[in-house]
Amino acid sequence: MEDKLSIRVNVADRYYPLRIDRKDEERIRKAARLINDKLMQYKQRYTDKDLQDFLAMVALQYVIKLLEQEDRNDTTPILDMVKELNDKLDTVLSEEL
Secondary structure (H helix, E strand, O other): OOOEEEEEEEEOOEEEEEEEEHHHHHHHHHHHHHHHHHHHHHHHHOOOOOHHHHHHHHHHHHHHHHHHHHHHOOOHHHHHHHHHHHHHHHHHHHHHO
């Protein structure tokens, strides 16, 4: 049995119906709240822009944060160093035998 939930999420004064896993509800509502909060900040700061500009800036800001987080979580350099150390250890150990 699927544990799905139907919700309506408000983003930029528009409601979007979503069918989601129940476990994701809190995260989705928090994401919508963060978007709306950031939109409000832009609306208060820049009165000469329209909603499309604000949405674009919010999207850009959050994607930049996402990319920065992905860079921090990239384990490839660490795995490469571990492999290199392992190869050196293998070489040293095989020379001693």
